[in-house]
Amino acid sequence: MTLAPMRIDALLVGPVAPLPDGRTPSGIVKAPSDDALWLSATGLAGDAQADLRIHGGPEKAVHHYPREHYAAWSAWSRRHDLLAAPGAFGENLSTVGWDESSVCIGDVLRLGEALVQVSQGRQPCWKLDVRFGEPGMAREMQDSGRTGWYYRVLQPGAVQRGAAIALVERPHPEWPLSRLIALLFARDERFATEWERAAELPALAERWRATFRRRAASRPRGRSRTGHRACACQTRTRADARREYPQPVDSRLTAQSANMGHRPRETPAHRRHMPFPTFRPASAAIAACIALAACTTAPTPTSFTPVARAVPPTDCKAWVGTDRNAELPGYTLRQADGTSRCVPLLLTAARPPAGYTGDFHVQEFTDAKLKERWAACKSDAACFKRINDQMQRCLPPNKERATRVTGMVDPVGKIDSDGQVNLRDIRKPGFFAKAPYNEAVAEANGRTHVVEFTVPRDPLERLKLNMQGDIKLRGWYVEGAGVDDGRGGRTRALVIMSPGGGGQLTAIDHPDEVTVRVDPATRRATSVRFPNATTEGPGMRFWRDHLHALNRAGFDVLAYDRRGEGLSGGFSDTNTLEQSEDIFRVLAQMDSGRGLRVLMASGQELEGAPAAGKLMAGMKSREIPLLLLGYSRGSMTTGWAMTKNYAGGCSYDMPTVQCSAPKGYANIKGAILYASFVSGAGYLPEAPDLADRNLFLGGMAADNYVAFYPNSAVLANMPKWPAVFFAKGLWDRAESLEGTVVAYDRVRGLKDIVVSRGPHSMETWPRQELDRVRGRMVAFATAAVQGRTALPQAQQWTDLKGLVATTPDLWEMSSQPR
Structure with missing residues (x-):
């Protein structure tokens, strides 16, 4: 039974x-x-x-x-x-x-x-x-x-x-x-x-x-x-x-x-x-x-007939600096000033073979199929060595891109994330009020609580590294004044933010810092290494700006560092499937207080039962309207969480895969995805440096119990999502633009997509573009809480070229046409 x-x-x-x-x-x-x-x-x-x-x-x-x-x-x-x-x-x-x-x-x-x-x-x-x-x-x-x-x-x-x-x-x-x-x-x-x-x-x-x-x-x-x-x-x-x-x-x-x-509801096409x-x-x-041999709670993907959007052939090539340093195919588009430019993008590597029937990018990129391909790779010595070398960069004694940087430029805020932490030692928004930072988020200091949650170690730590006990997740809970409900009132709503790889909530990001340098002779872009003398974590200013924009619109915002990063404890930082479960763990802890410690904005510290009900405007986690936001690796976490909520989840990171029923939070209104990975392994972009990602994905899950990148389960179940917002660079290495469009088309409710002439790393985008994305994102989040089904400011397009044409003539610096 x-x-x-x-x-x-x-x-x-x-x-x-x-x-x-x-x-x-x-x-x-x-x-x-x-x-x-x-x-x-x-x-x-x-x-x-x-x-x-x-x-x-x-x-x-x-x-x-x-x-x-x-x-x-x-x-x-x-x-x-x-x-x-x-x-x-x-x-x-x-x-x-x-x-x-x-x-x-x-x-x-x-x-x-x-x-x-x-x-x-x-x-x-x-x-x-x-x-x-x-x-x-x-x-x-x-x-x-x-x-x-x-x-x-x-x-x-x-x-x-x-x-x-x-x-x-x-x-x-x-x-x-x-x-x-x-x-x-x-x-x-x-x-x-x-x-x-x-x-x-x-x-x-x-x-x-x-x-x-x-x-x-x-x-x-x-x-x-x-x-x-x-x-x-x-x-x-x-x-x-x-x-x-x-x-x-x-x-x-x-x-x-x-x-x-009333007028009948339009039937979806x-x-x-x-x-x-x-x-x-x-x-x-x-x-x-x-x-099936037994009654199970495994999620059953919703059958979906993909929208047959046209993909016009590309007609030009253009140089891209960050992070490609290559010529990419593109579309010739007329600009506002009357000139024409070749606007480049990354296309999909995997195409269904002639005569294939079915949903190719779902059916051929499941967890089982990816692990089968990894098993075949292991039988080939050269393939195994190539992929295993990549995996070792995320395994002991290495920990690629997971240095805890907070406190390296200014010792204020430096903590031992795996030890007993005085929550008063954690930087709050007010820290960023001083010059040269002058960040807008500083004004939220008086309504910010410092939070600490308790979660179990992930499968890699438990099963391979023999690490025992719990770890702590730490961050901010910023109270909002309530979101415009569209009826003249306000309603409290909560956004949970999941950061990108290396993202650390309280890391210093100097306003004058640049993340890329360009060789004028070769036009090749080189990433600046961090931390350095002035910046601990690049992009964190942009992350806090988005937090603040949501909060100013009335949203409560919960932002914490993922396990293994920044303020949070743990060794393993790459299992996004486990990190998606953390979202539901922290919601439960805000309800019950068990495992929760809060330094209230008032200075009072609460732990356990006395902390129950002190956040989320006193509402339960299944009552307050919720939105899940993820950037890059955080988009993987958010995608897994949405799948678990609406379709059910499976333990792809365990030796034996077992599945569970949907979480069933009816109050999750949608997802906000920056630099998204949710279209899964099938929409890997066509680029030599990305060709091994799916073998890496299968190997990490099968041999190291880490579900890093999503398989096709997230994409398969997106028709069950209520709403989604995408923001993406045209040559984003996470997934092809076609993949993002397919994911967008699968969601039947409120949705918007904003694209820019830039790469995966949004901190490299022009400031005007970040402002444009932020404004559209806040409008989407508000509309989702109001229960609206469309955004009047959403741009209209019908095919891939039309979507590319919605981008203003603003470029990431190293890719600006000459």
């Missing part, structure tokens, strides 16, 4: 009542109850259903819906008021921790005093559309697989909010609900054997079993839409639906939508062709679901 016990967060019942159209009776509106309710064979006392042909009855006595699904619905639906509390979908039970991939058909559960059994998934009804005023919502529930499930009652008993739910028996561990739901909408004859097996499951509701029997008997001909390479679903016809279910999902949507009193719902996760992962 692999299902962890949990408790009922909300118990909900309700009578039959009219829907918002004023005519249609429904039992979908439920209210929470704190009473102990009797659960009989037909449902909870006080609960009712309108159409008993479809709803209720012994096989649908109780509906259970995971609360973590609300995060995705908040991004999809305009009706955020209904999603503010459990019950939006007519569920009787609301919990956090289980979903359709972790619950198996036939699971017997102790529910309070009652005994229940999982009987079937939910078939969403058209009334969901009317309740939300969202044509297509029932379709989206079926498309996404976020359906919840039903129980039959084996033993009546009392049930109450807060009561335990625990697994008693698992007769079909090989049949998670996600597998059955995928099979229900698979129309390829290759699944006939699976239909036969499903039809024989004694615990499955008879209506579902009958459907599978008909499927197996008819053995439909034809291939899946994506051919042999992926087990995709065929589109179902309405005749199929009428035969299999008394009331198809959206048979009355057209009539109902006309009476909803990738769904417009569907005459009837298909279960979207099946198209990318049905084969994996069917092959």
